Amino acid sequence: MALFDYKAYSPDGKSQRGTVEAENQKAARQKLKKQGLSVYEIHEKASVRGEQASSVPFVGNRVSGKDVALMTRQLASLVKANIPLVEALTALVEQVERPALKVVLAQVRQDVNEGISLAKSMLKHPKVFDTIFVNMIEAGESSGTLGLILLRLADLKEAQMRLRSKVISGMTYPALMMGVALILMLAIFTFVIPKLTKVFESMNKPMPPTTKFLIMVSDTLVNYWYLFAIAAFLIVTMFTKYITSKAGKPKWDAFRLKVPVIGPLIRLIAVTRFASTMATLLGSGVPILTAMSISKNLVGNTLIEQAVSNARENITEGQSIAEPLRRSGQFPPLVIHMIAIGEKTGELPDMLKNVAETYEEQVNTRIEGMTTLLEPVMIIGMGGMVGFIVFSIFVPLLDISNIG
Numbered sequence: 001m002a003l004f005d006y007k008a009y010s011p012d013g014k015s016q017r018g019t020v021e022a023e024n025q026k027a028a029r030q031k032l033k034k035q036g037l038s039v040y041e042i043h044e045k046a047s048v049r050g051e052q053a054s055s056v057p058f059v060g061n062r063v064s065g066k067d068v069a070l071m072t073r074q075l076a077s078l079v080k081a082n083i084p085l086v087e088a089l090t091a092l093v094e095q096v097e098r099p100a101l102k103v104v105l106a107q108v109r110q111d112v113n114e115g116i117s118l119a120k121s122m123l124k125h126p127k128v129f130d131t132i133f134v135n136m137i138e139a140g141e142s143s144g145t146l147g148l149i150l151l152r153l154a155d156l157k158e159a160q161m162r163l164r165s166k167v168i169s170g171m172t173y174p175a176l177m178m179g180v181a182l183i184l185m186l187a188i189f190t191f192v193i194p195k196l197t198k199v200f201e202s203m204n205k206p207m208p209p210t211t212k213f214l215i216m217v218s219d220t221l222v223n224y225w226y227l228f229a230i231a232a233f234l235i236v237t238m239f240t241k242y243i244t245s246k247a248g249k250p251k252w253d254a255f256r257l258k259v260p261v262i263g264p265l266i267r268l269i270a271v272t273r274f275a276s277t278m279a280t281l282l283g284s285g286v287p288i289l290t291a292m293s294i295s296k297n298l299v300g301n302t303l304i305e306q307a308v309s310n311a312r313e314n315i316t317e318g319q320s321i322a323e324p325l326r327r328s329g330q331f332p333p334l335v336i337h338m339i340a341i342g343e344k345t346g347e348l349p350d351m352l353k354n355v356a357e358t359y360e361e362q363v364n365t366r367i368e369g370m371t372t373l374l375e376p377v378m379i380i381g382m383g384g385m386v387g388f389i390v391f392s393i394f395v396p397l398l399d400i401s402n403i404g
Helices: 025-034 065-080 085-095 099-113 118-123 131-143 146-203 209-243 248-258 262-283 288-296 302-316 322-328 333-345 348-403
Strands: 002-009 015-022 038-047
Touching: 002 025, 015 025, 015 099, 025 038, 065 085, 065 099, 065 146, 085 099, 099 118, 118 131, 131 146, 131 262, 131 288, 146 209, 146 262, 146 348, 209 248, 209 348, 248 262, 248 302, 262 288, 262 302, 262 348, 288 302, 302 322, 322 333, 333 348
Parallel strands: none
Antiparallel strands: 002 015, 002 038
């Protein structure tokens, strides 16, 4: 089977384009002809069995988390309606708009049609279906609750996207403000101050210390900007290499957790990811050891990841989860308390779900608070820098002009 991009005229004479799946180009033309379309251009997109289908060379063709979440919810609806899996996948292939996802689903459908399980079929496409996705699908197939599992997967994907979107949107404005401030300062020091320096020199008058300092900074930037560029590149490269190294990453993660305001937010995000993932996996029938192995890789912090690993080792020895998490000091007392209650009552997935929902709200609240606070602080900071420059350059310039 292959996918073909086509351009055709509809019965009313309007031009339209789309994608059709068929054994070959001739079969594709016949299929479109039955739909009343007159094809004037058609070519093969990618063989659904080939390697090209899995590659996504262009950014615009990537499969996003939003695409996967929507597809998962649609598949859940079809499966819960007792539609055979192959037919459900066929409907998805025809319905999804993202070409890369369409090709991947066609491959998955082909494998399922040949007797391969859905989980193993999706395992061949790790860039689209991650470890959590595959493990939950496998649990749903083995337990006969695939429709329910797909709904939970869709909920999990959407929750992860909401959290990620909230963090990105909260950090975008401060980053934009800092970028604008940096560009503004560089423009002033590179273009404005050098011209005013010539004015001061032509007047041959004494300059205040602050003015001399700004002129010195401006001269340094103009004459040795390439040294600053090289130094910045080397610093960023070495710093990035260090914080991603085996020795540097734990130290960097520990430092981030101690930073005022930012540290508690990072911890909240990590706990939210852990709790939501664990709740979904355990509620879907994934074994607890497997669930913890998957969840620890999503927290985004080596210290919290180590705490989860220690808890997992305790479980293999027949002990509880809550105690090693408490000893680590990385999890808030409320989380430990709710996990302990969940273990005692046998309602751990529900307790973890409550933790995830509670902390997601806290993350939203803190990000909104930080954004609200940062706006006036950054405006005041920018105003202060501009005011200092005005005081140091333009005021002395006016004084000299008045004296003259």
